[in-house]
Amino acid sequence: MLDIQGLRKSFGGVVATDNVTMGIEAGELHAIIGPNGAGKTTLIAQLSGDLAPDAGHVLFGGKDITTVPTHRRSHFGLARSFQITSVFMGLSVIDNVALAVQAHDGHSFRFWQPATTQARLRKPALEVLEKVGLIDRAGSIASALSHGERRQLEIAMALATKPSFMLLDEPMAGMGVEESAAMVEILRSLKGEKTILLVEHDMDVVFALADRISVLVYGRIVATGKPEAIRQNADVRQAYLGEA
Amino acid sequence: MSDTASAQLNDHLRVPDFFGSSTGRVVTLVFMAVLLLVPVAAHFLGIRLQLVSLDFITRILCLAIAAVSLNLILGFGGMISFGHAAFIGIGAYCVGIPAYHGYGSAWLHFPLAVVASAAFALITGAISLRTRGVYFIMITMAFAQMGYYFFLSLEEYGGDDGLTIYSRSVFGIIDIEDKMVLFLLTYACLVAAIYSVYRIVNSRFGMVVRGCNSNEARMKALGYNTYAYKLTAYVIAGGMCGLAGALLGNFTTFISPDMMSWSRSGELMFMVILGGTGSLFGPVFGAVTFVFIEELLSSFTTYWALPFGILLILSVLFIKGGLNGLIQRGWKRD
Known part of the structure; x- marks a missing residue:
């Protein structure tokens, strides 16, 4: 579904993405793991369109989207969540999600009718909030949410754009044990329904959820395979899991 | 699963109140009524006090419309434009220049003022909005200064001496040579401007603009061409600011490039910030307070700008959400 071909990105002398070639198949949950500074977020940013690669191509559903701007990629069915929580702090939770629904309900050059009374925006928003377990906070201002709740909202907004493919950048970052467990359940419910590229530090989560795992070290994919194969892979153990 | 969602739906179909909180409603309505009735009463009672005269209040109302329009982009959209006075100048010259050539119809002046200002906004905005932060502030100011020097160089229309308008725009049925009529027209335009902003910021379009203010990267990721x-x-x-300029030009019957100098743009920004950015009536509170304090201080001292500046700094530092915030919270500081 998503094909990455020879992707390269460097910042000055640092090669953050070094000739990455990989494919993500429709319906799988593909995890990317790697130590800090391996270039995971840089890779995600190139897939979402926030960063332009120096070389290489990104194909989505067979179509070359390498130079397609971020906002148009979303309309191809590609959604992302951010590693650093990125919601609309001053708006209510439901407004946040309704804005995501609205993005895929025609153009927004509608200047007069109130948006906040439109059931066709609010109802899908509430349904998504229910799915991620945030419906009871629908009326709260986003800035009043706990960190874990904001992470849930982050996923809700990505979901509300009805994506076929989701780029999830460390959805569990900074979460407590209980919050993490809730997020795992959300991801499990999405599995099979959406194609997911998951970047995550929590190894238990990754090995429990992923269909396939790619290991990124210094911008390079050193291994790709099923969780069991990755666990056994000597290169990975040495380069990443820190065992000799 | 959608049963719960359906059950809760009606709780979440609401539009923010036009006047905000209940305290906000009372204070705002009283304030707007005073703004309308006091100058009218003073006029009929023959009170010759400058501060309540039709002329003085009409000028404030024109600036309030400009501030309301600036607030749409500065307050709700997060676009800190330092060149907003350019639109006032363009609007005013759209009255002055046709009038100079003998075309006096308001049905020419006002649409021209709005269209010309919008066109200037389209061209300069298309370039300015490619930058952000300090660069956006500087480039909007630079464009306004270009407008300033453009009109300054038009010898035919008075250059820096300005241009006198010998008769106000002709509407046909209503006669704005009568200052009461001009006052009422300006008041109606202000109310229409505030109501339009209310509709716009709560519309789909307005939600997008507010989203861009809050988190533009997220808006792009959601699929918006921000x-x-x-x-x-x-x-x-x-x-909208062009309209304010056309009204101001009619009011002063004398227009000059000074109307669009960068310090004018700065004053409009002050009004918006003082009144409360991103609020509906804040710019009106800000404009009235600004001009009143300016008038009062300048009657005591020629160095009025110094205490005035200190007052502004203090108000920004200590009143969260500006005057409107203060009113909405019922005079509590935060």
Whole structure:
């Protein structure tokens, strides 16, 4: 579904993405793991369109989207969540999600009718909030949410754009044990329904959820395979899991 | 699963109140009533006090419309434009120049003022909005200064000496040579401007503009072409400010490039910030307070700008959400 071909990105002398070639198949949950500074977020940013690669191509559903701007990629069915929580702090939770629904309900050059009374925006928003377990906070201002709740909202907004493919950048970052467990359940419910590229530090989560795992070290994919194969892979153990 | 969602739906179909909180409603309505009735009463009672005269209040109302339009992009859209006075100048010259050539119809002046200002906003906005932060502030100011020097160089229309308008725009049925009529027209335009902003900021378009203010990267990731929406908001604000300029030109019957100097733009920003950015009536509170304090201080001392500046700094530092915030919270500081 998503094909990455020879992707390269460097910042000055640092090669953050070094000739990455990989494919993500429709319906799988593909995890990317790697130590800090391996270039995971840089890779995600190139897939979402926030960063332009120096070389290489990104194909989505067979179509070359390498130079397609971020906002148009979303309309191809590609959604992302951010590693650093990125919601609309001053708006209510439901407004946040309704804005995501609205993005895929025609153009927004509608200047007069109130948006906040439109059931066709609010109802899908509430349904998504229910799915991620945030419906009871629908009326709260986003800035009043706990960190874990904001992470849930982050996923809700990505979901509300009805994506076929989701780029999830460390959805569990900074979460407590209980919050993490809730997020795992959300991801499990999405599995099979959406194609997911998951970047995550929590190894238990990754090995429990992923269909396939790619290991990124210094911008390079050193291994790709099923969780069991990755666990056994000597290169990975040495380069990443820190065992000799 | 959608049963719960359906059950809760009606709780979440609401539009923010036009006047905000209940305290906000009372204070705002009283304030707007005073703004309308006091100068009218003073006029009929023959009170010759400058501060309640039709002339003085009409000028404030014109600036309030400009501030309301600036607030749409600055307050709601997060676009800190330092060149908003350019639209006032363009609007005013759209009255002055046709009048100079003998075309006196308001049905020419006012649409021209709105269209010309919107066109200027479209061209300058298309370039300015490619930058952000300090660069956006500087480039909007630079464009306004270009407008300033453009009109300064038009010898035919008075250059820096300005241009006198010998008769106000002719509407046909209503006669704005009568200052009461001009006052009422300006008041009606202000109310219409505030109501339009209310409708716009709560519409789908307005939600997008507010989203861009809050988190533009997220808006792009959601699929919005943020540039197009921000530019549209900029054009609407420009057109609305052009209207303010046409009214101000009619009011002063004398226009000069000074109307669009950068310090004028700065004053408009002060009004918006003082009144409360991103609020509906804040710019009106800000404009009235600004001009009143300016008038009062300048009657005591020629160095009025110094205490005035200190007052502004203190108000920004200590009143969260500006005057409107204070009113909405019922005079509590935060």
